[in-house]
Each structure stands twice: as C-alpha cells, then as structure tokens.
Amino acid sequence: MxxxxxxxxxxxxxxxxxxxxxxxxxxxxxxxxxxxxxxxxxxxxxxxxxxxxxxxxxxxxxxxxxxxxxxxxxxxxxxxxxxxxxxxxxxxxxxxxxxxxxxxxxxxxxxxxxxxxxxxxxxxxxxxxxxxxxxxxxxxxFVEVVPPEALRARMRADIPRLLPDLATWVSIEMAWGQRYAVTTLCRMLYTLAEGRVCSKKAALLWAIDALGTKWTELCRRALDGRALGFDPEDAADPVVVTRTIELADYARALAAGDTVTPW
Missing domain, CATH: 3.30.460 (Beta Polymerase; domain 2)
Known part of the structure; x- marks a missing residue:
C-alpha cells in the first residue's frame, strides 16, 4: 500500500x-x-x-x-x-x-x-x-469521469479565494504557511494549465519551468523548504511573504484571463 x-x-x-x-x-x-x-x-x-x-x-x-x-x-x-x-x-x-x-x-x-x-x-x-x-x-x-474543463473551472473559482481561506487557519507570515501557499498556488496553476492533478513536488518542479524566471526562486525555496516541516515558531522572511502575495495576484490574473498564460 x-x-x-x-x-x-x-x-x-x-x-x-x-x-x-x-x-x-x-x-x-x-x-x-x-x-x-x-x-x-x-x-x-x-x-x-x-x-x-x-x-x-x-x-x-x-x-x-x-x-x-x-x-x-x-x-x-x-x-x-x-x-x-x-x-x-x-x-x-x-x-x-x-x-x-x-x-x-x-x-x-x-x-x-x-x-x-x-x-x-x-x-x-x-x-x-x-x-x-x-x-x-x-x-x-463507480466514479464519473471529471473532464479537464471541470477541473479548470474549479481552479478559476478557487484561486482568488486561496489566501483569504488560508488566513482562517494559518498565517503566511509563518514559514510553513508561506510555503504551503506557494505550493498550493503552483498546484492550482498546474491544474489550470493541464486539466489534471499532480503532487505538490511535481507542481513546484512544473512551476519552476513553466511560470518563468520571475518565480523560480520563490518556487525553489518552497520545494527545498518542505523538509523543514511544521514549526509554529519559524517566521517567514517578510520579503518572501510579499513575493507570495504577488504570486497569488499573478495567479488570480491568470485564472481571470487578464494576462497571457506563460505555458
């Protein structure tokens, strides 16, 4: 198993x-x-x-x-x-x-x-x-096929809500919460692009290649930081928090079709 x-x-x-x-x-x-x-x-x-x-x-x-x-x-x-x-x-x-x-x-x-x-x-x-x-x-x-467009539609609805939803149970000013936000955004953008679902690691590796160099360091940090696990005393770098919010804004624009998709 x-x-x-x-x-x-x-x-x-x-x-x-x-x-x-x-x-x-x-x-x-x-x-x-x-x-x-x-x-x-x-x-x-x-x-x-x-x-x-x-x-x-x-x-x-x-x-x-x-x-x-x-x-x-x-x-x-x-x-x-x-x-x-x-x-x-x-x-x-x-x-x-x-x-x-x-x-x-x-x-x-x-x-x-x-x-x-x-x-x-x-x-x-x-x-x-x-x-x-x-x-x-x-x-x-016994499970009905979920078509790619149904997955994409769900991402278009969920991406704008991600940070407000996260704020109800974890802060992105905590390092684990910040990494979780970046990872989840990458998974959502992967599904928006590909019409399928992948693992956290696969989504971060995809994002490093697909989203452009502007987001490479942020995604790489989230990937490398996974091994650190959950530590409520570990504060996120304020600069990285700002970049995470910028990635969320970018994802929201992609989901809305307000900017050209990079993939």
Missing part, C-alpha cells in the same frame, strides 16, 4: 474496523491525495475515502466517531496523520453529487464533522485516475 509498514498496518486496521462497523453498507476503502499521486513523505497526511452504499445511520456515525477519536490516542506516528471521508457511493457516480456533505475527519483531529472538504473535482479525479484500492472494486467502475 505504502512504503511505511506502520501506516500499512494502520490502514489495514482502519479498513477492517470500518467494514465491521458499516456491515453490508461498506463499499470499499481507498487512498487519494499524495499517497495516490506519488511523492508522499513523512510530511504528508494520508488521505482516505471509505464509500458507503447507504447514508450512514446514527448508530454507525456514533461508532465511526468513537473510532476516529480513539485512533489519534494510539502510539505511533501515522495515527496522527489520517484524513478522510465516508462518501455516499451514489454521490461519486455523478458530478451532480459534488458539494454534498460527507462524514469527515480532518488531519490529526479526534472529532468528525459533516463537510464538503473531500467532495471536490480534484479529489474525485485523483480517486478515479490514481486511487489506491485497499478494499473494493476499481474506482473507475
């Missing part, structure tokens, strides 16, 4: 527990995100989807909430880094199901919530094209 034995064991336990709790409503278990796209490392979270045939009942929801409250209390590294949802299988069969709430657990959290977080074009595309099957049928048999 992955190159990390501890994570593999945890995923087996999660899949088995979910199958037991959901019974015949369990439709499968899959990895999406970095572990599907490649380039996952110890700084990645592990994104899962466990589809269900029928809406989760109150009893099932209670049991799943207890499970995901207990997992982060276990010893180990990867118990702190799971993130995922329990989508209704019917929602995945059609793009009409986009934007509906699924039972979701955020990265490292112990409390689940109902959220649209995983119900996006990007997640569906990744699941269908590169999803790692832990249990169940091939995702291509």
């Amino acid at each position: 992955t190159v990390y034995p501890e994570l593999n064991q945890l995923l087996q336990e999660l899949t088995s527990a979910a199958r037991d709790l959901l019974g015949d409503s369990f439709a499968g278990a899959y990895l999406q995100g970095s572990f599907a796209l490649g380039d996952a490392d110890l700084h990645s979270d592990c994104d899962f989807l466990i589809p269900v045939h029928r809406p989760v009942t109150e009893a099932q929801e209670s049991a799943l909430r207890a499970l995901h409250a207990e997992i982060p209390a276990r010893p180990g590294f990867w118990t702190q880094h799971l993130e995922g949802s329990y989508p209704l299988l019917a929602d995945l069969r059609t793009l009409d199901g986009l934007g509906r709430d699924w039972l979701y657990v955020d990265h490292g959290w112990r409390e689940m919530q109902w959220s649209t977080h995983c119900n996006s074009e990007v997640v569906r595309w990744t699941l269908r094209e590169y999803g790692v099957t832990l249990a169940g049928p091939d995702p291509k048999t």
Whole structure:
C-alpha cells in the first residue's frame, strides 16, 4: 500500500474496523491525495475515502466517531496523520453529487464533522485516475469521469479565494504557511494549465519551468523548504511573504484571463 509498514498496518486496521462497523453498507476503502499521486513523505497526511452504499445511520456515525477519536490516542506516528471521508457511493457516480456533505475527519483531529472538504473535482479525479484500492472494486467502475474543463473551472473559482481561506487557519507570515501557499498556488496553476492533478513536488518542479524566471526562486525555496516541516515558531522572511502575495495576484490574473498564460 505504502512504503511505511506502520501506516500499512494502520490502514489495514482502519479498513477492517470500518467494514465491521458499516456491515453490508461498506463499499470499499481507498487512498487519494499524495499517497495516490506519488511523492508522499513523512510530511504528508494520508488521505482516505471509505464509500458507503447507504447514508450512514446514527448508530454507525456514533461508532465511526468513537473510532476516529480513539485512533489519534494510539502510539505511533501515522495515527496522527489520517484524513478522510465516508462518501455516499451514489454521490461519486455523478458530478451532480459534488458539494454534498460527507462524514469527515480532518488531519490529526479526534472529532468528525459533516463537510464538503473531500467532495471536490480534484479529489474525485485523483480517486478515479490514481486511487489506491485497499478494499473494493476499481474506482473507475463507480466514479464519473471529471473532464479537464471541470477541473479548470474549479481552479478559476478557487484561486482568488486561496489566501483569504488560508488566513482562517494559518498565517503566511509563518514559514510553513508561506510555503504551503506557494505550493498550493503552483498546484492550482498546474491544474489550470493541464486539466489534471499532480503532487505538490511535481507542481513546484512544473512551476519552476513553466511560470518563468520571475518565480523560480520563490518556487525553489518552497520545494527545498518542505523538509523543514511544521514549526509554529519559524517566521517567514517578510520579503518572501510579499513575493507570495504577488504570486497569488499573478495567479488570480491568470485564472481571470487578464494576462497571457506563460505555458
């Protein structure tokens, strides 16, 4: 499943527990995100989807909430880094199901919530094209194709909102937040250009080549800085923060068609 034995064991336990709790409503278990796209490392979270045939009942929801409250209390590294949802299988069969709430657990959290977080074009595309099957049928048999223009349309809508959305949970004046902003902008611009999804590392390497020399140093710093991980005491260089805001403005102009695309 992955190159990390501890994570593999945890995923087996999660899949088995979910199958037991959901019974015949369990439709499968899959990895999406970095572990599907490649380039996952110890700084990645592990994104899962466990589809269900029928809406989760109150009893099932209670049991799943207890499970995901207990997992982060276990010893180990990867118990702190799971993130995922329990989508209704019917929602995945059609793009009409986009934007509906699924039972979701955020990265490292112990409390689940109902959220649209995983119900996006990007997640569906990744699941269908590169999803790692832990249990169940091939995702291509039940996930509708996400066309390139649907991905591009989502980027046009999301790029202008990126920095305001980030500000609700992390500051780009923190070094990790600044690197995250640059990396996410590069992933969005890659999808806008190519009509597909790629990993964080691949997006930064693409941006270094595709966006022009003006942004090379900023993107290279984000790529090299990934190994530094999350440190809330590590402040970003104010000059780099300014350049990050300029990149966001540039991306917004590209998304709006207000400037000639460099690729």
